[in-house]
Amino acid sequence: MANKENNPELTEILEKLSNVHYPSGPIRQSVERMKAHNCMQTNELEAIYHLVESHVPSLRMKTVLRYEKMLVSASDNAQLSLCKNHVAATCTNTKIGDNVNLMLAKIREMPPEWTLVQLTPHFNPKENVEIDPNKHYTNSLYISVFNCGTNQPKPFCVNIEAPRDSVTGSHVEFVNEIRSIISDNKSALTSTKVQTHFRGVPEKQNYFSKRQSLDDRLRILVRDLQNVYLKEWKCFMIGKYVNNDLEIKIQKRIKEFFKAEAPSFNLDEKTQSIVQYLVKGAQQLTLTEMRSAVQTLIPNSGANKTLQRNLGGFCRSLADELSLYEQKKHPLILIIDDSLDCFPWEMMDILVDVSVSRLPSLHLAYALFQEHKATIQNGFKIVQNPENGMYIVNPDLDLRNMQNRITSFYEYWLPSWQGVAGSKPTEEQFEKMLVSGDIFSYHGHGSGSHFFPLYKVERIRINAIVLLFGCGSTQLNIIGPQTEMFSTYQMYLIACSPCIVGMLWEVTDLDTDVLTTEFLSQWVPNSDKPHWKTLDKTQWKKGEKVDFSDKNLAVTSGNCIQEPELLKALSLAKKSHLLNFYLTRASCVARGIPVKIVK
Known part of the structure; x- marks a missing residue:
């Protein structure tokens, strides 16, 4: 076009x-x-x-x-x-x-x-x-x-340009594939929903074979998102360096390079900005991708061919010289159109190790900034009282193993948090938890909207960080032709919640519980006890209620460093070796502005 x-x-x-x-x-x-x-x-x-x-x-x-x-x-x-x-x-x-x-x-x-x-x-x-x-x-x-x-x-x-098959040249429909993966994943989970145990080894093998196949399909799709769809322009998915002197040094070196190599070349602001991103992302780009980006920037005439060749080498050598891949970066906010929200962009190689959140509009990012700017420091919404947490666990009364695991975790790691477990909350209880806590965490089916209607969510002011650990809790739903998609998280945004963490599609309870506890123990500190990561969780994973304060429980050695930044803590939790399925890692996303605990 x-x-x-x-x-x-x-x-x-x-x-x-x-x-x-x-x-x-x-x-x-x-x-x-x-x-x-x-x-x-x-x-x-x-x-x-x-x-x-x-x-x-x-x-x-x-x-x-x-x-x-x-x-x-x-x-x-x-x-x-x-x-x-x-x-x-x-x-x-x-x-x-x-x-x-x-x-x-x-x-x-x-x-x-x-x-x-x-x-x-x-x-x-x-x-x-x-x-x-x-x-x-x-x-x-x-x-x-x-x-x-x-x-x-x-x-x-x-x-x-829209992605095309490298052999046939035909359009590749990534959206159809992700929708198919989501649908097949839901079918696989629904077929075993009423079972508490597999009826035999063949049934268990068949289940895990299906899940592994879906994991493989999603990995391939994520790979193609970055290599076939975004290609060289994935380098834009990089935030600013915490050390701002690096940004200034890169800009200076780019100007010096063009002055020396092509004094007559018109280095406009856009070209300089793109070259700066090519330097920052050089270690994530293949030689072919770097060459393609340079050819897009520099007209392919005889006088420019040497400049094209040297520019790619300059970007790579400068990135290596400054060790840019190892430098700490500020968070990145993705403004994603609804039709693209189904993709797990955060799982791309260039994003998997960084702090990233998503929002549907630049205007909403600005609105959240305005609403919370009094408590924003150095780009982060500050949470000063993480002990003031609220939770709802198993309100539908049909996830007993999950209830045992999550309440065991809260009683050990976050004993000051208050909540409801194994009973249906009233609308008054649900609302009170949303408006009175600094952090609100929901563990059950969906987003909990069947206990507290969404039209009531948007009518209150929510300053809490909202964590919705249920199947498809922040998934955008297609509700009809010529109609914008709809999701629970949108109502929490309208209510001013600075950040909502939730799932893009259906997930299993054990994997979700592991992800939840890895994330919360990484993010919310508790210096009075051995770290959650060091505990023996063999019985816990089986769904048993465990008293982790028992001195006789085995504790493994290990240095566990707290991560006060929510987005970074979530990124680290998704890498846990305890997670069984790639689909679970990819499903969990953060929507909102960057958040940090400062005590």
């Missing part, structure tokens, strides 16, 4: 459509993406603005309406939901230049530690007329990069 200049006929149609105030979300989404396509080559910043506006317009409108309703009915001291001023779309009569400047102002105002990377699919007219609910499209992408803070390069955008 490359275009060299604005299409006059399309421009005229889009201008007429702009006169429609408050169109439906999907219509506005399509119009904004067509506008972006129409001006990408002539005014990139304007195109980026349209791409930003195309993300979740219905959810943003819902946030505005919820704020207005609360404003009318709230008392003087009531705490409101996300402020409408931070997410509302501007009037269609506003000049486009003013809209772009407002977007840039938001980026400058957000913490300088943040990097936002936005993934937006191209407009595809086929999706508007598709009637098969099982038919999905893997479209070309625009990847936009926003370096927050002042004195930063302007946002830039790169086009990524």
Whole structure:
């Protein structure tokens, strides 16, 4: 869909459509993406603005309406939901230049530690007329990069073509494959749901064979996401270095290189920014990917061939010289379109070792920043009282083994936390836990919305970190044609929760319990006892209630370092050797802004 200049006929149609105030979300989404396509080559910043506006317009409108309703009915001291001023779309009569400047102002105002990377699919007219609910499209992408803070390069955008088979040249439908994996995984788990034990060795082998096959399919898909879909532009998935001097040194060396190698070359800001990411990601790129990126940046003329060849070598040598792969990085926030949210982007090689969260819109990232900026330090929402935790465990009364495991953990590692286990909470109890705790953790089926309706979630103010360890607890659901997808986590965002951790699809209870306890023990400190990781959990894994305070229980040696950053602790927990299935590791994601415990 490359275009060299604005299409006059399309421009005229889009201008007429702009006169429609408050169109439906999907219509506005399509119009904004067509506008972006129409001006990408002539005014990139304007195109980026349209791409930003195309993300979740219905959810943003819902946030505005919820704020207005609360404003009318709230008392003087009531705490409101996300402020409408931070997410509302501007009037269609506003000049486009003013809209772009407002977007840039938001980026400058957000913490300088943040990097936002936005993934937006191209407009595809086929999706508007598709009637098969099982038919999905893997479209070309625009990847936009926003370096927050002042004195930063302007946002830039790169086009990524839809993936094609290297042999046949036909389109590869990754979305169909991930939907198939999710469906097959659900079928495999549902077929054994009512069983507490396998009826024999063949049945057990068959089950694990199916799960292993699904794990293998997902690993292949993740590999193809980074190598076939994103290719060289996966290098944009890198946050800023904690040592800011490294960023400055890289910029300086890039300028020196071009001055020495090609004094007449026009090194504009976008080219310099992309070269900087090529340096930062050089150790993650193959020679072919580096060559392709360089050829995209440098026109392939005779005078530039030497520059192309030398630039790739320069990026690699500078990355090695500065040992960039070993340098600590600030968290990365992925702004992911709903149609791409089903992919476990966090499992890509370039992201698996770093702190990364996801949000559906730049505006929602800005809104969360505004709501919590009084408690944000160095880019992190600070949690000062992690002992003030609340939990709900096994409210449906049918996961006894899970209840034994989780309550054993809480009684040992987090004895100050309060909650309900093995009984159905009332709506009043559920609400009280959400609004009074610094951390809220749910362990049961789904997201718990059958105990506390979502329309009530969005009506309260939630400052707690919300952990939903249930099957598909933060999964986006397709609810119909020409309708935005819906998920539980969206209501928690509207209620101002700074970060929600949950699952993209169905998971098993043992693996989820292992992931939960590995994560919480890594993140929430308890210096008074031997670390959870050092305990003998043989009986615990069998679903038995274990008193870990018993002095006779075996304790293994080992140096366990606490990780106060939520996103990093989650990343470390997902690498635990105790987890059986790759699908469980990939399912767990964080949605929101970076969070850190500081006592």
